[in-house]
Amino acid sequence: MKYKLGTLAVAGLMAASPVMADLVFPSLSYRTGPYAAGGIPFADGYADYFTLLNERDGGIGGETIRVPECETAYNTEKGVECYESTKGEGALVYQPLSTGITYQLIPKVTADDIPMLTSGLGRTSAKNGNVFSHVFNFPANYWDGASVAIKHIMEQEGGSLEGKKIALVYHNSAYGKEPIRTLQELSEKHGFELKEVPVDHPGQEQKSQWLQIRRDKPDYVIMYGWGVMNQVAVQEAANIRFPMDKFIGIWWSGSENDVLSAGAKADGYKALTFHNVGSDYPLYDDLKKHVIDTGKTAGAGDQVGTVLYNRGIYAAMLVAEAARTAQEIHGVTDITGGQMRDGMEQLEITEEKMAALGLPDFGPEFSVSCDNHGGEGFVAVTQWDAEAKEWNLVSDFMQSDQDVIQPLIDEDSKAYADENAIEGNC
Amino acid sequence: MFYREAGDFNTSYAQDQQTFPIKFDRYRYYLVLFVAIFVIPFMVNDYWVNSLFLPFLIYAIAAIGLNILVGYCGQVSLGTGGFMAVGAYACYKLMTAMPDVSMFIHILLAGVITAAVGALFGLPSLRIKGFYLAVATLAAQFFLVWLFNRVPWFYNYSASGQISAPERDTFGILITGPNTDAWATYMFCLIFTVGSALVARNLTRGSVGRKWMAIRDMDIAAEIIGVNPLRAKLTAFAVSSFFIGISGALFFSIYLGAVEVGEAFGIQKSFLVLFMIIIGGLGSIFGSFAGAAFLVLLPVLLKIVGVDWLGWPTDIVAHLQLVIVGGLIIIFLIAEPHGLAQLWRVAKEKLRLWPFPH
């Protein structure tokens, strides 16, 4: 009874695109709305990587890949619609790129046996695979970000943060509040003073917040922002002449979009990342040959090589490798969502693997297991060069402080498990 | 011709006062109800329910609620999102505090709590009027959202600040959480929608509703003829918020399952519901449904046509969608300034005489 009219309707809808036994990676993108500037490059990168695999290798393991795109405009309700309309097509994995949609999908994907990858976003405690069987957030999560930011600051300060003042400027939403607990624990551990400065959505007017920072004179500012909040914050920081190299954004506050409008004054601004930047990789030559020059790019083709485009490429690479792993484990090429989940759970990203793909040194090495759906939490720091208009990696990939983060993850996932009566699957 | 009252005689006062005095209307209404209750549940799947029926039914309740306030009582409100948030958070607190009580009761209680909050924020309406009143309700909107974001008690101290609905059932049928059947959630919401429409319809044509309308048409005149503005306005705020609270509770627990207050119940939601009732028709229960359908179903329809049938890039379709929805709003207003409900009335009038209009 579950699918009657539905199959009819879906069949009708699908008439335009040939239905084949292929691998379906739906892209819940947002090319409109308040966060379009962040959504466009990611969606382009995600689609272009799969186009490349199709054009160059004929897909994964001989199966062609289809990437049906669905516009969410970063809106949870549209996200539901997109999820429901694409899951019937045999979707293998979802990457919603929105914390709101992620929360909303966590129980749904688990019930529908489709995995979800939320690299560097979503629910941090989903790292505990024992509770969140279908949600993955490798290679790094928000709490890793906060911890590595502190680690980086410690390096700058010569190993001690005793008596230092660090301000956290954050988007006043679930996403922005994520790092607070971690930073509080860390401030106890390392003896620095934490100052929380919330910015309400959308964040076009941050005068109060930056005046406060100017008065308090923190030694460092960490920012968890998204959308217009980033551009205004960078601008205001420059306005109060806060030293830019002591201003560190999370990876969602570290793309070209966020710094270009502040011009030369943004020079030296730092941001965290969990993948490498730039376009100096063998893969980009292939991309140019097979996708860009043949006019098969997903968007206008003007985003290639930007930070968020790279993030799209990286996200696509991770799930493509997971699909390959799944094909190996199960010995079939036409995998299902459940098999894809197994592939993700046994995914191992090594330097050799990345080099073979034409992406040497593109991200940290990590492996996933049943208990650990989040990798080892390696994060690096990038810095903006306003003159050359490019981001540069200025540190190695550093591991976050697992002693602090792991107990928090256990605590939060246990609360979820209790609330939803989850036994554990490992 | 197609729509006539000839031969339709009323022989009692009860018959004369029924909601649909014309036989044709009545049968059409029964047919719609019959299809909604006995046909649709057996045909729907997850996609139809989650992307079309649930939002439509839930927004229809919110629109009915707001229509009582704006359309019947003439008090412009932009606090709908905030009041929906009250419903959602009340429902969440009740669900988690009393897991064994039926969801029906939780949802109704959430409505009652919202009604109290709504009446409180309705107090300034005694002094402030028209577009200026919108500010009072906007204050409610922004304050409530900030409050739910700020005070951890409301989200049970969870690390993320989001609330998510645990699995709950009513009469042994699962209706929240991911493992629900499409028909169950649909029926649950349908019951509330039909119930709300019935209650609202009968309230608005009774003495309470006539008082509201007197206030709407001219409050000073109404006061002179003996309508107590304090009671009339506050009951309108309370009743309206009751429905909006129910819709907020359903929106959270049945439809989305997890919400973040700023994103789900922001100012955009307030505008959206206001748009629905203006497009649908102020002071009309049917208009609330028509407006909700217009703004919920049309974008999905346009998306299906543009992306799935024509294969256009999603961003162009999304932009065209805005252009078309905006254009249609303007065209409808030029054709019929009083909303879809009036368009429907005119159409009925035309059909009544067709094909001999003279």
Place this chain on the structure above:
Amino acid sequence: MPEQLAFTIEVFMNGLMAGVLYALVALGFVLIYKASGIFNYAQGVMALFAALTLVGIMEGQVPFSHLINAILGTEVHHFGWHVPAFLAIVLTMVVMIVLAYCVQRFVFRYLVGQEPIILFMATIGLAYFLEGVGDLMWGSEIKTLDVGLPQGINVWIDEFTFDATGYGFFIDNLDIVASIVAAILVIGLVMFAQYTKQGRAMRAVADDHQAALSVGVSLNFIWILVWSLAGFVALVAGIMWGAKSGVQFSLSLIALKALPVLMLGGFTSIPGAIVGGLIIGVGEKLFEFLIGAPFLGGATENWFAYMLALVFLVFRPQGLFGEKIIERV
């Protein structure tokens, strides 16, 4: 000077400056509401549209390039020229006047004499429409707007106050420019309304449509004029806010910042918009500084602006400068 006092004065001054920026947005609403009784929900989107057009013209972007490329399979993006800022502003103004004409010709001509809520609804339709057209025309990526406005701390004030009081005050150069522009704009508008023929006609229409019509004022022309003026104000607001954040969708949300200002200042008063803006700006900044951030966990500005307006309204239901509401049965 004690530190707390210095901080308070600094916050106060910055509140004034922020208030000017709010007032700039509110001004557009007032112009249209006064002349035609339309509460123009699309004002924020107009600011976005104007700023997008300005950047597009400056950068020599091909309008609708995305749509053209998708349909014809071509690869056009830029004309390859750069237009100087001043010329681009003039050209954008021409676009806004054409838009004003179209709005009047195709929408409001048919809605003359309708209830305010219907007219409000029509502007909502317009807002959707314009947002879609703006995105289709210029794309939804974030764009950098650089018309050469100074930005950053005013060093002179910083040093001067540091010498005088021991604490250097922060004033943003952009805010100073915005204040000057706003002052010129208001003086210009008032002069226009007081001393020109069209301005007098505009005031006549605002007072009484029918009386104005009967002495030979063309309503159609006046409304096009008013929408053009609102378009101009939107452009100025778009430039000021766009300089801070880049030009992107969020620019249309600045309308929300103008709503409490309008409520407080009254829908029908240009000085009201300015004074309302200043009160809201100062009020929300001071509240955040003195109470919000230390005791309530911060981010209180949004709701406090409305609460402040609400308290004012309880005492003066028509706003600070609004026309007195006289009710008769």
